[in-house]
Amino acid sequence: MATESREGASSLAKMMTDKLLNELKASVAQCARAATFACGGSFPIQDQASQDPKHPSVRPIQIRYDNGEHGQLVTLPTNGIDSPAFQQLLRVCTPASFGRGGEEVMYEEYRKASKLGPEDFLTSFCPYEAGIIDIISQLLLPNATHEKDKRSVRAELYKLNVYSSPCGRFKAHVDTPRSDAQFASLVVALPVAHEGGELVVRSAGKQLVFDWSTATDPISSTLKFAAFYSDCEHEVLEVTSGHRVTLTYNLYVTRGNGHLAGIPSGLDPTQLPIYDTLKNIFDVPSCFPKGGMLGIWLTHSYAHTNGEMNFLPSSLKGADMMFYETAIALGLQCSVQPILCYSMYADDDDVEYAQPTRQGFATQQGFDEYVHSEGCVYGNDEDYMNVISEWSEENIRMDSVTWLNEKRAELAEPALAYAVFGNDPSVKTEYSYAVLLIDIPPSHERAGNYALAYHLRRPLTPMRRSRMRWPKSGKRGGVYQIRVLAIPLPFG
Numbered sequence: 001m002a003t004e005s006r007e008g009a010s011s012l013a014k015m016m017t018d019k020l021l022n023e024l025k026a027s028v029a030q031c032a033r034a035a036t037f038a039c040g041g042s043f044p045i046q047d048q049a050s051q052d053p054k055h056p057s058v059r060p061i062q063i064r065y066d067n068g069e070h071g072q073l074v075t076l077p078t079n080g081i082d083s084p085a086f087q088q089l090l091r092v093c094t095p096a097s098f099g100r101g102g103e104e105v106m107y108e109e110y111r112k113a114s115k116l117g118p119e120d121f122l123t124s125f126c127p128y129e130a131g132i133i134d135i136i137s138q139l140l141l142p143n144a145t146h147e148k149d150k151r152s153v154r155a156e157l158y159k160l161n162v163y164s165s166p167c168g169r170f171k172a173h174v175d176t177p178r179s180d181a182q183f184a185s186l187v188v189a190l191p192v193a194h195e196g197g198e199l200v201v202r203s204a205g206k207q208l209v210f211d212w213s214t215a216t217d218p219i220s221s222t223l224k225f226a227a228f229y230s231d232c233e234h235e236v237l238e239v240t241s242g243h244r245v246t247l248t249y250n251l252y253v254t255r256g257n258g259h260l261a262g263i264p265s266g267l268d269p270t271q272l273p274i275y276d277t278l279k280n281i282f283d284v285p286s287c288f289p290k291g292g293m294l295g296i297w298l299t300h301s302y303a304h305t306n307g308e309m310n311f312l313p314s315s316l317k318g319a320d321m322m323f324y325e326t327a328i329a330l331g332l333q334c335s336v337q338p339i340l341c342y343s344m345y346a347d348d349d350d351v352e353y354a355q356p357t358r359q360g361f362a363t364q365q366g367f368d369e370y371v372h373s374e375g376c377v378y379g380n381d382e383d384y385m386n387v388i389s390e391w392s393e394e395n396i397r398m399d400s401v402t403w404l405n406e407k408r409a410e411l412a413e414p415a416l417a418y419a420v421f422g423n424d425p426s427v428k429t430e431y432s433y434a435v436l437l438i439d440i441p442p443s444h445e446r447a448g449n450y451a452l453a454y455h456l457r458r459p460l461t462p463m464r465r466s467r468m469r470w471p472k473s474g475k476r477g478g479v480y481q482i483r484v485l486a487i488p489l490p491f492g
C-alpha cells in the first residue's frame, strides 16, 4: 500500500514536471519566434528638424562629392533626379561588387547597383542625431541589467548605394561581418523617387518587407530606415522605376557606460514573457527536487569561439538576452558556453550543413599554432579522442541537460582544427554551438530566492561545481584561447 502511494506520488510529480517543462518549451519557442530581428521607421524631412520626441523630423540631406574636378553638392529632396548635381552623382558612382567565397565579384544577375565608398563622399546625415541609433539600441541591443559595463552601438558609414531601374537589385545574401563586434546593419533610404526595390529581411522562417517605394509619396519627402541582425538573410527586389539611393552603416557593439546612446536601461525582467513560466518550475518542489540543468541552444549566431571579441553574455541578442535576463532575475546561476558537438560516432550532418561565417580565424589559428607549438599531429581515433578530451575540462553528457529547444545547424562556429595524416592527409574542423545553461538548485534551496535576486540583480545560488565544472578560459596556455566544453552526441 505504502509502495503504491509512493509510486502514485512520484508519477504525479513526473506529470507535473512534464507539464511545466512543456509550457517552458512552448514559451521558449514562442519567444524565439516573436523576438525582434529587424526594425525600421521613417522621418518627415523639414527645413527645420524637429526635436519634439512625438514628431521627430530630419533636415534635407546633403551629399558632397568630387566629380574629378570640383567639389559638388546634392541636397535631397531639394535637388530632384533631373538636376545636374544628382545626374553627376550617378556618374561618379562605380559598379558595386559583392563577396563570394572570400572574393569580391561582379555579377549583375545577382547584384546590380553602383556605389561610393565612405572616402568618396561626405553627408550631413547623422543617424545618432536622427535618433535612429537610440531606436536600434533599444530594440536590437537590450542591455543585461546586472552587467556593470553597459553596451552601446557604434555606427560606421559603409557605402552610398544606388539601385536604378531597370534591373537594380541585390539577390538574397547574408552580409559579411566586418569584424566580430558587428552585430547588425543599418540601411537609410534617401528621398529619391523610385518604385520597387523592397528590402526583404528573413530570420528563422519569418520575413519582414520594407517597402520604400515613393509611389504614394511622389515628392518623396520622407527618410526611411531599416536595421537587421547580421545573421539575417536579406535581398533588394528589382527597382522598377527611378533610383533607390541608400546609405549603409555597419553597426558594432561596444562597451559603453549605458548613456552614450541616451538610453537608460528600462528593462524589467519580471515583465519578460518567459519569466512566469520559468518561475513556475521553482514554485513546485516536486519539479527537479534534487536540482537539474536546463539548456537553451542560442537562437542567434555569435563569434563565441573568439575569446577576445565575443563580448558574451553582453552581446546576447533578442530572445537569447531575454532568457539570460530571466534566469538572472530568478536568482539562477547561468552561463553562456560553447559546446563542441564532436561527431566521431554520430553522422556528420551537423558539420556538413553548417555554414560558418568566420571559418578563417579559428581554423587557421587553431591549426597553425597547434602544429608549431606542440610539434605533433594526430591521425587515429584514439589520438583524436585525446585532442577532444584535452580540450574539455570535463565531459558532461547531453542527457544530463534538459534541452528546451532544438539546435540550428547553421549557428555552428568553427572551434577546433587539427591535422589528420595518413593515406589522405587533411585538416579537419570541429564546430561548436553557443548554449545557455541554467543551473536549477534542489527544491529546498529555491524558496524565496527570486524576489531578492531581482532586487539585487545578481544570481544568489553558487554554481554547484560538484555536478558540472566549467572549463577555464585559455586553458591551453593561450594556444587556442577559446573555451570548449565537449559533449558526446548521443548515438544514432
Ligand SMILES: O=C(O)CCC(=O)C(=O)O
Pocket: 161, 170, 175, 187, 199, 234, 235, 236, 246, 248
Ligand atoms: O539597400 C539595401 O536595402 C540593402 C543593401 C544590402 O543588402 C547591402 O548593401 O549589403
Ligand SMILES: [Fe+2]
Pocket: 173, 174, 175, 234
Ligand atoms: Fe546586404
